[in-house]
Amino acid sequence: MHGRPRKAPKPEDAAASAAKVEKLRSLQSQFLSNHHNKIYTREALEVNAKLLEINPEYYTAWNFRKLAVEHRMSQPDSDPDSVKSILNEELKVVESALKQNFKSYGAWHHRKWVLSKGHSSIDNELRLLDRYQKVDPRNFHAWNYRRCVLLSNLLKRKVQRFFPKEVVLNEEYNLVHQALFTDPDDQSGWFYHLWLLDQTVKADVPLLVSSWPAHDDLILLGDRNLDDCALSPFTTFHFYSGTFPLIVCFDQAVEGVNSSTISVETVLNTEKELTWKPLSINDSKTSQVWVTHLNYPDAKLQSSEAYPVEVRVGHSKGIISSSGFLLNHTSRFVFKVLLQPIEKDPAGHGGEMISWGDGNFLLYETPSQKSNPMISLDQMNIMDEHEQKSSQWRAETIANEIALFQELLSEINCKIGKLTLARLLMARDILLSPCANKTVHSEEVIKLYDDLTNSDPPHSQYYKDERSLVLLQQITSSRESLLRYCFRHRDGTSSLIDNSFCLRLNNLSLSRMGSIEKLLWVQMLDLSHNELQSIEGLEAMQLLSCLNLSNNRLSSFTALGPLRLLKSLLVLDISFNEIGSHSIDTTRYLCPSPLSHSEEIVQSYDETVTGGVSLTDYWEAFLIFRGLNLSQLDIHGNAVADEKLNSFLVKIVPTLKWLDGGKLH
Amino acid sequence: MGELAAEKHVQYILSVEKRKDDFVSVVMEHLRMNGAYWGLTTLDLLGKLYTVDVDEVVSWVMECQHESGGFGGNIGHDPHILYTLSAVQNLALFDKLNVLDVDKVLLYSCMLSLILCRLNKINVEKAVSYIVSCKNLDGGFGSTPGGESHAGQIFCCVGALAIMGSLHHIDKDLLGWWLCERQVQSGGLNGRPEKLPDVCYSWWVLSSLIMIDRVHWISKEKLIKYILDCQDTENGGISDRPDDAVDVYHTYFGVAEFAFLPKAWMSLLDFNLSDLKSVNFVAGLSLLEYPGLKAVDPAYALPVDVVNRIFFGR
Numbered sequence: 005m006h007g008r009p010r011k012a013p014k015p016e017d018a019a020a021s022a023a024k025v026e027k028l029r030s031l032q033s034q035f036l037s038n039h040h041n042k043i044y045t046r047e048a049l050e051v052n053a054k055l056l057e058i059n060p061e062y063y064t065a066w067n068f069r070k071l072a073v074e075h076r077m078s079q080p081d082s083d084p085d086s087v088k089s090i091l092n093e094e095l096k097v098v099e100s101a102l103k104q105n106f107k108s109y110g111a112w113h114h115r116k117w118v119l120s121k122g123h124s125s126i127d128n129e130l131r132l133l134d135r136y137q138k139v140d141p142r143n144f145h146a147w148n149y150r151r152c153v154l155l156s157n158l159l160k161r162k163v164q165r166f167f168p169k170e171v172v173l174n175e176e177y178n179l180v181h182q183a184l185f186t187d188p189d190d191q192s193g194w195f196y197h198l199w200l201l202d203q204t205v206k207a208d209v210p211l212l213v214s215s216w217p218a219h220d221d222l223i224l225l226g227d228r229n230l231d232d233c234a235l236s237p238f239t240t241f242h243f244y245s246g247t248f249p250l251i252v253c254f255d256q257a258v259e260g261v262n263s264s265t266i267s268v269e270t271v272l273n274t275e276k277e278l279t280w281k282p283l284s285i286n287d288s289k290t291s292q293v294w295v296t297h298l299n300y301p302d303a304k305l306q307s308s309e310a311y312p313v314e315v316r317v318g319h320s321k322g323i324i325s326s327s328g329f330l331l332n333h334t335s336r337f338v339f340k341v342l343l344q345p346i347e348k349d350p351a352g353h354g355g356e357m358i359s360w361g362d363g364n365f366l367l368y369e370t371p372s373q374k375s376n377p378m379i380s381l382d383q384m385n386i387m388d389e390h391e392q393k394s395s396q397w398r399a400e401t402i403a404n405e406i407a408l409f410q411e412l413l414s415e416i417n418c419k420i421g422k423l424t425l426a427r428l429l430m431a432r433d434i435l436l437s438p439c440a441n442k443t444v445h446s447e448e449v450i451k452l453y454d455d456l457t458n459s460d461p462p463h464s465q466y467y468k469d470e471r472s473l474v475l476l477q478q479i480t481s482s483r484e485s486l487l488r489y490c491f492r493h494r495d496g497t498s499s500l501i502d503n504s505f506c507l508r509l510n511n512l513s514l515s516r517m518g519s520i521e522k523l524l525w526v527q528m529l530d531l532s533h534n535e536l537q538s539i540e541g542l543e544a545m546q547l548l549s550c551l552n553l554s555n556n557r558l559s560s561f562t563a564l565g566p567l568r569l570l571k572s573l574l575v576l577d578i579s580f581n582e583i584g585s586h587s588i589d590t591t592r593y594l595c596p597s598p599l600s601h602s603e604e605i606v607q608s609y610d611e612t613v614t615g616g617v618s619l620t621d622y623w624e625a626f627l628i629f630r631g632l633n634l635s636q637l638d639i640h641g642n643a644v645a646d647e648k649l650n651s652f653l654v655k656i657v658p659t660l661k662w663l664d665g666g667k668l669h
Numbered sequence: 670m671g672e673l674a675a676e677k678h679v680q681y682i683l684s685v686e687k688r689k690d691d692f693v694s695v696v697m698e699h700l701r702m703n704g705a706y707w708g709l710t711t712l713d714l715l716g717k718l719y720t721v722d723v724d725e726v727v728s729w730v731m732e733c734q735h736e737s738g739g740f741g742g743n744i745g746h747d748p749h750i751l752y753t754l755s756a757v758q759n760l761a762l763f764d765k766l767n768v769l770d771v772d773k774v775l776l777y778s779c780m781l782s783l784i785l786c787r788l789n790k791i792n793v794e795k796a797v798s799y800i801v802s803c804k805n806l807d808g809g810f811g812s813t814p815g816g817e818s819h820a821g822q823i824f825c826c827v828g829a830l831a832i833m834g835s836l837h838h839i840d841k842d843l844l845g846w847w848l849c850e851r852q853v854q855s856g857g858l859n860g861r862p863e864k865l866p867d868v869c870y871s872w873w874v875l876s877s878l879i880m881i882d883r884v885h886w887i888s889k890e891k892l893i894k895y896i897l898d899c900q901d902t903e904n905g906g907i908s909d910r911p912d913d914a915v916d917v918y919h920t921y922f923g924v925a926e927f928a929f930l931p932k933a934w935m936s937l938l939d940f941n942l943s944d945l946k947s948v949n950f951v952a953g954l955s956l957l958e959y960p961g962l963k964a965v966d967p968a969y970a971l972p973v974d975v976v977n978r979i980f981f982g983r
Binding site for chain 2: 025028029032036039040061062063064067190191192195196198199202257284285286288290461462463465466469537538540563586587588590591592593594596597598599600601602605619620623
């Protein structure tokens with residue numbers, strides 16, 4: 005049914021077809037009768053072989069042959085010669101079936117089954133494969149079979165030799181360059197090159213990249229009344245509950261983060277053992293970002309004293325990447341905590357509504373220079389000799405690749421070549437960042453992505469997403485650059501905000517989020533008027549209490565899955581998105597739910613709380629909002645929003661005080 | 670852009686209905702259970718499932734059940750895991766899962782515990798780790814460890830991981846880029862690099878892209894145009910590529926607005942669908958949010974309301 009040109013059928017074809025139908029019908033009924041009566045005679049096998057020759061997809065017929073072979077081999081008169089001839093016959097039946105359809109799963113499987121009986125030879129099989137692969141060099145059935153045949157052979161000859169990764173990668177780069185320069189339009193080589201680049205840039209061994217609080221930070225905890233002595237947007241933190249989070253972020257997903265692999269020394273903590281929680285949406289055991297909560301007993305501590313907290317990540321071995329590499333040296337950081345007496349009643353939340361209007365924000369002006377929380381951590385990573393060599397090799401390799409592709413692109417216009425150059429330039433920036441902490445190439449990369457968006461419109465959203473990541477990397481590259489986006493909220497009297505610093509990344513055409521590891525300190529975030537379709541990654545921003553996502557392109561409640569991990573979130577604006585406008589939900593399986601067997605919905609709970617509203621209609625909203633403690637929610641301007649939904653939300657979020665600008669009773 | 674050439678397809682189906690002894694329909698006898706699933710799902714997406722005689726279908730499905738608990742592709746054929754899945758899907762479409770002796774079916778097929786909400790019956794961790802072992806350096810999946818990435822296989826692996834709540838094992842950006850590069854100049858999708866596009870990949874590639882939230886990386890408009898171009902607008906019918914031969918199996922329910930659907934269902938039982946084209950055609954358009962079609966679930970490959978009924982219904 006594939007690749008047949010469209011043309012009118014001829015009458016003589018119809019007559020021939022009728023005869024074939026007649027023959028096939030009779031073979032099928034004879035065969036089924038033999039099968040049901042377990043008749044394995046020579047005649048029965050011939051009927052079966054004829055049937056398979058015409059229709060190799062008839063799976064019951066292959067089952068019959070296996071039963072027949074086992075029946076005949078178990079006969080008392082069976083000897084090595086007769087076994088050989090029985091199995092030879094099977095190979096012939098497979099070959100004639102493959103002539104009819106060389107992609108027949110049943111036939112290939114039968115051949116493997118015969119081979120598993122210890123029959124045929126590797127040479128024989130490779131000869132057969134050569135024939136089929138000449139007919140269709142991309143036949144994946146044949147390639148998989150070849151792999152299966154050769155694997156058994158290779159394992160015998162395998163020699164255990166160890167090469168350093170660098171040597172192997174250099175050889176592979178040379179190989180793939182030949183392929184790319186010979187035929188730049190063949191995608192396969194580019195996919196391989198991308199993988200090599202990934203292998204080059206990513207260190208195998210996991211690395212701590214950031215934390216909150218960061219090294220040298222002085223964190224102000226407690227009531228907001230003493231705001232005037234606020235240190236900076238990065239370090240001031242108000243909290244009422246007697247605990248504060250400690251967040252560590254690695255360069256890749258790791259497991260094994262616990263109270264023995266990370267030691268925390270402080271007089272503050274009253275808990276004996278800290279519990280570390282992975283910040284992953286689907287509650288897996290591995291995550292790039294981990295959080296624990298430290299208690300502080302407010303009664304006995306003096307407010308004038310700054311209490312040091314010392315954290316050693318990798319204190320004992322056990323933090324391990326998903327590819328099996330252990331974090332191998334300890335990163336130590338120390339921060340200080342200054343406690344303020346709590347004068348306000350924490351229950352007083354919700355006095356006034358937070359307004360996100362531009363008029364409420366003033367650009368933050370930095371009073372004094374403090375250490376940069378983003379570079380301080382990088383400086384702690386001490387490299388051993390091997391790592392220094394290897395990082396030098398990486399930088400050289402990337403520089404070579406950049407020069408090579410700049411040369412290629414000066415000669416030809418190649419889409420994937422441009423994309424590769426953009427990725428290489430970003431890789432160089434990442435490699436340089438620990439020392440320079442500056443994105444040298446981001447302007448050039450953004451230009452490449454703009455260029456690609458214009459020349460390859462079907463994939464423009466891909467380039468846009470990549471561009472967003474580059475832009476965020478640029479914005480977060482230095483403290484100076486970040487401060488340009490830091491504002492103070494004018495409404496200092498509202499008890500809803502713990503901290504009046506707001507990071508405003510609005511109106512930047514962002515289509516996705518990134519660089520979260522540098523934004524762990526953010527408590528109030530304005531992402532409105534972008535083109536966000538996803539907020540993946542936001543789950544790491546544990547300090548967030550106010551979030552504006554209005555006027556974006558979020559298209560379902562399940563897209564808000566990351567918010568479920570933000571237990572401090574009080575104010576949320578998701579107005580003017582596309583929730584309810586789409587019949588297909590692209591985050592249906594990324595957000596834990598009964599559909600992916602990763603979360604139960606308690607049915608009895610639903611009936612009493614939702615008061616007659618069918619959970620089938622609102623299960624997504626139920627999953628997202630029931631665990632949040634929101635005081636203020638804006639949801640209007642979405643197709644899904646109506647009175648019914650609002651009354652549902654009020655029931656499942658009892659803490660809600662403001663909904664769509666109106667005060668609830 | 671073209672539109673669904675509904676009237677033409679109706680005429681085409683009428684003309685082939687006369688050829689009940691079509692060779693292909695006899696060759697495909699053994700996968701009638703699949704054919705029924707493709708046809709019935711397509712009908713449901715078009716909002717026309719009510720025209721089918723439920724009891725007739727359910728009793729035929731149950732006649733295909735083997736004493737082991739599994740289902741064959743047709744009456745008298747051996748039980749097979751694929752047809753057991755199709756049989757359960759068919760029953761789910763009609764909200765008739767209650768006719769099954771669930772434990773008996775589960776003994777036969779572990780995979781089904783997923784759809785029947787009996788996940789505790791299988792070793793999920795082992796299943797996940799096998800699938801992850803088939804992952805390749807391009808982010809895709811082959812059919813065995815080390816096998817070349819293939820869009821059909823990727824759908825199976827991504828779908829299985831989705832159902833088992835394990836999509837975090839996938840590098841969504843890497844796989845998403847490989848998948849979005851399946852869209853070729855004409856707007857159609859191919860299944861592997863440097864191969865020709867085919868309508869059926871509108872299902873395999875699209876559903877995978879949707880499950881990992883990267884479907885916006887291809888052009889929906891161009892793909893819809895390509896899919897609609899695969900219709901033979903003169904004589905009706907749907908083919909793999911524009912200007913290739915149409916066939917009845919690609920077409921059967923590729924169109925809405927049949928007045929004679931119960932009769933069409935009968936002919937479905939008689940002909941079978943030879944491959945996935947019809948359901949790929951309609952389901953692909955459904956994934957692209959084409960107006961007038963019900964939404965289809967990218968992992969369970971059943972209409973969204975059927976899946977929601979199973980999980981949230983009672």
